[in-house]
Amino acid sequence: MTYSRRTRAAAAVAGAASIALLAAGCAPAGGSGGSESGEQIELTITTFGTMGFEELYTQFEDENPGVKIVANNIDTGGNARTDAFTKLGAGSGLSDVVAIEEGWLGQIMEVSDQFVDLRDHGIEDRKDDWVPWKYEQATDAEGRVIGYGTDIGPEGICFNGPALEAAGLPSDREGFAEFIGGADATWESYFAAGKQYQEATGKAWYDHSGFVWNAMVNQLDEGYYTADGELNVEGNAELEERFGWLSDAVGNDLSAAQSAWDWNKGKSFVDGTFATFMCPGWMLGVMKGKIEQGGGDASTGWDFADVFPGGPANWGGSFLSVSATSKHPEEAAALASFITEPENQVTAFNAAGPFPSTVGAQEELASAGSGDEFFNGAPTGQILAARAEGVVAQFKGPQDSVIQENVFGPALQSLDRGELDGPGAWAKAIDLLNQLVEQ
Amino acid sequence: MTSTLPRPAAPATDPEAPRPPRGRTDLTFRQRLSRFDVKASPYLYISPFFLTFGLIGLFPLVYTFVVSMYDWQLLQGQGEFVGFENFANVLQDPFFWNSIFNTFSIFLLSSIPQIAVALVIAAVLDQNIKAKTFWRMSVLLPYVVAPVAVALIFSDMFGEQSGLVNNLLGLIGIDPVQWKHDTLASHFAIATMVNWRWTGYNALILLAAMQAIPRDLYESAALDGAGGVRRFFSITVPSIRPTLIFVIITATIGGLQIFAEPKLFDVTSAGGIGGFDRQFQTTVLYLWEMAFFRGNFGEAAAIAWLLFLLIVLIGLINFLLSRRIATAETRIDKKRTARRLRAHADRASQGLVGEGAGVEERGNR
Numbered sequence: 092m093t094y095s096r097r098t099r100a101a102a103a104v105a106g107a108a109s110i111a112l113l114a115a116g117c118a119p120a121g122g123s124g125g126s127e128s129g130e131q132i133e134l135t136i137t138t139f140g141t142m143g144f145e146e147l148y149t150q151f152e153d154e155n156p157g158v159k160i161v162a163n164n165i166d167t168g169g170n171a172r173t174d175a176f177t178k179l180g181a182g183s184g185l186s187d188v189v190a191i192e193e194g195w196l197g198q199i200m201e202v203s204d205q206f207v208d209l210r211d212h213g214i215e216d217r218k219d220d221w222v223p224w225k226y227e228q229a230t231d232a233e234g235r236v237i238g239y240g241t242d243i244g245p246e247g248i249c250f251n252g253p254a255l256e257a258a259g260l261p262s263d264r265e266g267f268a269e270f271i272g273g274a275d276a277t278w279e280s281y282f283a284a285g286k287q288y289q290e291a292t293g294k295a296w297y298d299h300s301g302f303v304w305n306a307m308v309n310q311l312d313e314g315y316y317t318a319d320g321e322l323n324v325e326g327n328a329e330l331e332e333r334f335g336w337l338s339d340a341v342g343n344d345l346s347a348a349q350s351a352w353d354w355n356k357g358k359s360f361v362d363g364t365f366a367t368f369m370c371p372g373w374m375l376g377v378m379k380g381k382i383e384q385g386g387g388d389a390s391t392g393w394d395f396a397d398v399f400p401g402g403p404a405n406w407g408g409s410f411l412s413v414s415a416t417s418k419h420p421e422e423a424a425a426l427a428s429f430i431t432e433p434e435n436q437v438t439a440f441n442a443a444g445p446f447p448s449t450v451g452a453q454e455e456l457a458s459a460g461s462g463d464e465f466f467n468g469a470p471t472g473q474i475l476a477a478r479a480e481g482v483v484a485q486f487k488g489p490q491d492s493v494i495q496e497n498v499f500g501p502a503l504q505s506l507d508r509g510e511l512d513g514p515g516a517w518a519k520a521i522d523l524l525n526q527l528v529e530q
Numbered sequence: 531m532t533s534t535l536p537r538p539a540a541p542a543t544d545p546e547a548p549r550p551p552r553g554r555t556d557l558t559f560r561q562r563l564s565r566f567d568v569k570a571s572p573y574l575y576i577s578p579f580f581l582t583f584g585l586i587g588l589f590p591l592v593y594t595f596v597v598s599m600y601d602w603q604l605l606q607g608q609g610e611f612v613g614f615e616n617f618a619n620v621l622q623d624p625f626f627w628n629s630i631f632n633t634f635s636i637f638l639l640s641s642i643p644q645i646a647v648a649l650v651i652a653a654v655l656d657q658n659i660k661a662k663t664f665w666r667m668s669v670l671l672p673y674v675v676a677p678v679a680v681a682l683i684f685s686d687m688f689g690e691q692s693g694l695v696n697n698l699l700g701l702i703g704i705d706p707v708q709w710k711h712d713t714l715a716s717h718f719a720i721a722t723m724v725n726w727r728w729t730g731y732n733a734l735i736l737l738a739a740m741q742a743i744p745r746d747l748y749e750s751a752a753l754d755g756a757g758g759v760r761r762f763f764s765i766t767v768p769s770i771r772p773t774l775i776f777v778i779i780t781a782t783i784g785g786l787q788i789f790a791e792p793k794l795f796d797v798t799s800a801g802g803i804g805g806f807d808r809q810f811q812t813t814v815l816y817l818w819e820m821a822f823f824r825g826n827f828g829e830a831a832a833i834a835w836l837l838f839l840l841i842v843l844i845g846l847i848n849f850l851l852s853r854r855i856a857t858a859e860t861r862i863d864k865k866r867t868a869r870r871l872r873a874h875a876d877r878a879s880q881g882l883v884g885e886g887a888g889v890e891e892r893g894n895r
Contacts, residue, residue, distance in 0.1 A: 169801050177822050180604040198825075202605045350710070352798040355691040493824065501806045508711070526625065527824065 132419050135161045135186035139171035141376030143443025147430050168192040185414035187423035193408045194492040203231040207413040210236050212424035224484035225448040229410050238410025239431040242445030244371030245478035246404045253392040254366040258291040268398035278336050281400035285345040295347035295365045300337050300503040302369040307333040310404035316488030338513025341506050348507035357385025371406040372446030372475045379465050395469040403481040446475040490528045498523045597831035604825035616832035629816035637785035639721035648732035656740045669730035680723050681794035688719045710796045716810040723791045732777050739773035775852040786841050789814040813837050
C-alpha cells in the first residue's frame with residue numbers, strides 16, 4: 092500500500108481529531124462559563140413549561156451590564172424533574188438558577204444542602220413579600236431557605252362556552268359558575284352538572300380523571316402524606332371516598348379518557364371532546380399553547396370561571412433556587428430575587444399566566460380589570476386572586492410526584508378506559524404504591 | 531528492520547576478537563531506541579483502544595457492580611453495603627420480568643423481519659440494476675436520521691386518535707388500533723421504528739458480502755439451469771454466512787438494548803416509562819426508570835448487570851448456533867464425499883470405475 096502525502100496528512104488530522112474528542116469527553120462540563128476578570132459573567136437558568144420570564148431576562152441584562160443570561164426552558168415539569176435529579180446525581184451540570192416545582196420539592200428538600208441558603212443573600216428582608224405558606228414551603232428542617240417563590244397554582248374551572256351553549260346550558264362565566272354550584276360548589280354538584288351536559292350532548296364533561304383527582308387530593312388538609320411526613324394512602328378513608336366519586340363520574344361517561352399533556356396534539360381542546368378543564372393559573376399558558384397546536388384560537392371559546400368544586404385548591408407553583416455548584420451565587424441569587432419581585436411577577440403573569448405568589452402582585456392583579464382576550468376576555472388575574480383566597484399549603488412528601496404520576500396515574504387511566512372498575516382501580520393503585528414507594 | 535545486532539556476526543568474521551561483553555552497553559542510543567521501538571511500538575499502536583475501552587467500558591462495568599452491592603440513591607449517594615440484596619429485589623420484581631418479556635417481544639418482532647427483508651433487499655441490489663449507487667444510498671437513508679427523530683415521527687404516525695396509520699386503517703374500515711395502550715400493538719409499532727432504521731444498514735452489510743462472491747459461481751449455476759431462487763439459497767446465502775452471523779449478533783445486542791424508541795413513543799403518560807401500564811417498557815427503559823425516575827441506583831446497577839449477563843448468555847447461544855451453522859456445510863460435504871467414495875469403491879469392486887463415472891456425469895447433464 093502506498094500512502095500519498097495527502098493520505099498521511101488526512102490520517103494525522105483524523106488521529107488528532109480522535110485525541111481531541113477524547114480530551115473533550117473528559118473536560119469538565121460546568122454549568123456556567125464566566126471569565127476570570129469578573130467583568131462579563133454568564134448566568135444560566137433552567138425553567139419549564141410557560142413561566143413568562145423572557146422579558147425579565149432582557150430587563151435584568153440591561154440593568155446589570157456585566158451579566159449575560161443563558162436561559163433553557165424544558166417542556167414539562169416532569170422532564171425538568173428528571174433533568175434536575177440527573178444533574179444532582181452527577182454532581183455537576185445544574186444551571187446557576189434552577190426552577191423547582193412544588194410536586195418534587197419534597198425530594199429536593201432531602202438534599203437541600205445542594206442549594207444555596209438564600210438567607211445569606213437577604214431573602215429574609217423580603218419574607219413579607221410572599222404569602223406566608225409559600226415562604227414556609229421553601230424552608231427546610233434546619234431553617235435554611237432554598238427558593239424564591241415564583242407562582243402558585245390556585246385552581247379555577249376552564250369551560251368551553253360554545254359547547255355548553257350547544258347543550259342549552261348556561262355558557263357565560265357567572266351563569267356557568269352558578270350552574271356547577273356557585274360559591275358552594277361541591278364535587279357532587281360539579282358531577283351532577285356534568286351528567287346533565289353528558290345526557291344532552293353525549294360528550295364527556297372533563298378531559299381525564301388524573302387532573303380531577305389531583306385537585307381533590309390537593310385541597311385536602313393532608314394529601315398522600317400526613318403533616319408530619321408519614322405516608323398515608325392505604326386505608327385513607329378521605330382518599331378512598333373521593334376515588335369512589337371519580338369512579339361514579341367515569342361510570343356516567345363524564346371522562347374523555349385523554350392522555351394528559353398531549354390531548355391528541357391539542358385537537359381535543361378544539362373539537363369539543365370535553366367541555367370543562369381543571370385550570371390552575373399556570374395551566375392557562377399551557378392550554379393556550381395546546382389550543383394553538385390543535386389549530387384553534389380565541390374563537391374556540393374557552394373561558395375561565397371563578398368557581399371550584401370542593402373549596403379552594405392549589406396545584407403546583409414553583410421556586411427559583413440557586414445551585415450550590417454555581418460559580419456566581421451572588422449574581423444568581425440577585426437574578427432569582429429580581430424575577431420574583433412583585434412587579435416582575437405581574438409582568439410574568441401578563442406574559443404567560445402563572446399566578447404570582449407575592450401579596451403585592453396578587454393585590455395588583457385583583458384590582459386590575461384587564462381581561463385575557465384568548466379566554467373570552469375573562470379577567471384571569473382577578474379570578475385567580477379570588478381563587479387563591481383560603482388556599483392552604485399541604486405538606487408534600489418526598490414521593491409525592493411519583494404517587495401522583497405513577498401510582499394513581501396508571502390506576503386512573505385504567506379506570507377512565509373502562510379496563511377496571513372503581514374498587515379494581517383502587518386496588519391497582521395500592522398495588523403500585525407497594526411496588527414503587529418504600530414505606 | 532533497521533536494528534543491527536552485532537553478536538551473531540562476530541564469531542563468523544573474526545573468531546579471535548574478544549567476545550563482546552554481555553548486555554547492551556555497546557549499543558548506541560539510537561540502536562537502543564530502535565530496538566525499543568520494535569518491541570514496544572505495536573503495543574503502543576493498539577493501546578488507544580484498550581485505554582479507551584478500560585476507561586469507558588471496563589471501569590464502568592466494574593464500578594456498576596460495586597454500586598449494585600450498595601444501597602445507593604441518586605440524590606443521597608452511597609449508603610450501606612447490602613451484598614446481593616439489590617439483585618434479589620430485582621429478580622422478585624414483577625416489573626423487571628415484564629420488561630424482559632417486552633424486550634424479547636420487541637426484539638423478535640424487529641430482528642427476524644429485519645434480517646429477512648435486509649437479505650432480500652441486498653439480493654435485489656446485487657443484481658444489475660440501473661442507478662446502483664442511488665438505490666444503495668436510498669436504503670441507507672433511514673439510518674442517517676437520528677433515532678430520536680424517528681421515534682418522534684413514528685409516535686405521531688401511531689397516534690391513537692388522529693395518527694396517520696389509524697386514519698389509513700379507517701379508510702379500509704378497520705377500527706382505530708390502540709397503539710399506545712395495547713401491548714402487542716405497541717410492540718409492533720416500536721418494532722416498526724427499529725426495522726425502518728436498521729433494515730437498510732443491514733442490507734448494505736449483506737450486500738458488501740454478496741459482492742465478494744465470485745461471479746463465475748453464479749454463471750456456472752445458471753448454465754446448469756439453476757433459477758434465481760435456487761441460486762440465492764444455494765450460492766448467495768451459504769457464501770455470506772459469516773457476515774450473516776455478524777449481522778444477527780449485532781442485531782441481537784442492539785435489539786436487547788432498545789431505549790430511545792419506547793422512551794419517546796409515549797412521553798406524556800407516567801413520565802415516559804414506556805406506557806402508563808408499562809406495556810412497552812424494555813429492560814433498559816426500566817433501568818432508566820429505576821435510576822433516574824425512582825432514584826434507586828443500587829437496584830438500577832443490579833438491573834444493568836442482569837441485562838449484561840443476559841446479553842452474554844444470548845451471545846453464547848448465538849455463537850454456538852452459528853458454529854453449528856458454519857460447520858453444517860462441511861458436515862454435509864463430508865457426508866457427500868463419504869457417500870461418493872463408498873459408491874466409487876463399490877463400483878471399483880465391480881470393475882466399472884472409468885465408465886461408471888463417465889455415465890454418471892453425463893446423466894447429471
